Structures are given as C-alpha cells and as structure tokens.
Amino acid sequence: MKLSFDFIGSNAFEKSAWKRRALPIAMGLIGAFALLLLLLLSIASSNTEFFDNYFIWLYAANLVIGACLILVILTLVTVIAIRWRKGRFGTRLIAKLAMIFALVGVVPGLILYGVSLQFVSRSIETWFDVKVESALNSGLELGRVTLQVAQEEILAEGRFIAEQITQVPAGTSSDQVGAMVMKIRNQFGIQEVSLFTAQRNLILSSELKSKKFFPAPSADVVAEAFKKNGITFLDQTEVEGQRGYRVRAIVPIVRKKPIQGKLDSGRAIEDRYFVQLVRFIPSPLAK
Secondary structure (H helix, E strand, O other): OHHHHHHHHHHHHHHHHHHHHHHHHHHHHHHHHHHHHHHHHHHHHHOHHHHHHOHHHHHHHHHHHHHHHHHHHHHHHHHHHHHHHHOOOOHHHHHHHHHHHHHHHHHHHHHHHHHHHHHHHHHHHHHOOHHHHHHHHHHHHHHHHHHHHHHHHHHHHHHHHHHHHHOOOOOOOHHHHHHHHHHHHHHHOOOEEEEEEOOOOEEEEOOOOOOOOOOOOOHHHHHHHHHHOOEEEEEEEEEOOEEEEEEEEEEEEEEEEEOOOOOOOOOEEEEEEEEEEEEEOOHHHHO
16 A cells, blocks of 8 residues: 555656646747747848748748747636635735736837837838839839830841841851851840741851750741841840849841842842840849
8 A cells, every 4th residue: 555655646746747847848849939930030031032932831830839829828827817716825926926027028018019110100101202202213214214225226236137147148158157147246245146047947046055045936926027027025034043134136037049040030039037136134224
C-alpha cells in the first residue's frame, strides 16, 4: 500500500509540474514564432518579390500566432477567475497586477495607433493634391511620348536599312549585304537586326548564335507590315528577374529583279524580304 501511495503521489506531482511548465513553454514558443515573423516582415519589406510570393503564408502565420495569443490570454483569465471564486490566496493581487499590466500595455498602444493612423491618413491625402497629381500625369505623358518617339525612330532606321538593301547592285553576295547592315546597325545603336525572306526564313542576323536572335513574326504580322510599309511593337521583357521593355520594328523590302530573256525584256519580278530591328528601352525609362 505504501508503494502504491508513493506512486500515486509522484504521478500527481508530475502532472502538477507539467501543468506549471506548459504555460511557460507555450509562451516561449509563441514568442519565438513572433520573433520569426518580425524577421520575415523585415525581409519582406526590403524584398518586394519575396513579399508578393509569400504574402498569403505570412498573413496566415500572423492569424495563427494571434489566435494562439488570444487563447493564452483567455486561458489565463479563466484561471484567475477560477482561483478568485475558490478564494485562493494571492488571487486578488494577481488580478490587480494583470489589470495594471494590461492598462500599461494596451492604453499607450491605442494612443500611438490612433495618432499614427491620423498622421498617415492625412499625410497620404497631402501626397495626392493637385500639384502632385499634375506632376504624375506629366511624368506619365512624358514616358508615353518617349516610347512613341522610340518606336518612330526605330521604324525610320528600319526603312533606311531597307532602302540601302534595295539599292544594292545585283550579284552582291550575302556577306557584303550583311557587312553593310551591321555597319548601319552600329551607327544607329540597334541591339539586333535580322533579315528574313517573305516566307519568314532567316537570311542573316546580328546575333552570332542562331538560338539567340529574335524569332520571325507570324505570317499575319508580316502581311500587315507589307501593307503598311512597316509596323512597330512595344514588347515587355524579363531579363534576370527584372522587367523591361523593347521596341521592335518590321520593315518590308521589295527588290525588283529584271527577267533575263528576249521575250520578257523590260519586265521585272519582285523579291520580297523584310528586316526586323530590336532595341531595348533603358531600365530607368522602363520603370
């Protein structure tokens, strides 16, 4: 009987010790998770891509930690209420201390929150006054005009290259034509120039590797370029994780080739080609 009482007593002692340790362990885990969330918040604020990718997970983690804190607070309030009803010694002092700490922590926080909310809301309203709005609109309009000028410029350069190709004498090799095109490309500062047949087969390109040149446009785009004597596009790109823009021009080339023969003297056939030019927009302007 003595052994059984000792066993029961030790088991009860272990249960009470576990109850005493459970709350500090839970508080420690919640505090560790809160510090981890603060660390993730600091990383996310400095890295917008990380914040965009993991926003839902961060939001869910904050909800879980908040729910755990509320559960701990409700548990402590319940324990104090039970001890109060049972008339345990020191319960009134614990309740008073809890109320004092709650007032010290909550009231200043509410005051700071209210002041910060008023400051932020009013300061944001001042950001979007008439002068700032007009400045933003002017900046956007300047960016649009700059992009439009870039498209018109690359189209004019493409037409100049097309004109030079049409004036090449008959019998000129493709290497000579390519050297002339590359020389004009370097003068204009164009990133890429490619010459295609009307069937969209590549003849020459400024890119040394065949897989790096910009692919030929679709047949409908080529037909539209021949119809309008050149078209331009503004494409969005992504290089090394950074978004940017490039302007692209497609200009038709029509070379008239005389037919060799007595019966067909004075007649000519048309060889159709098109040139594609690509220029990247500077990153400050693209942003």
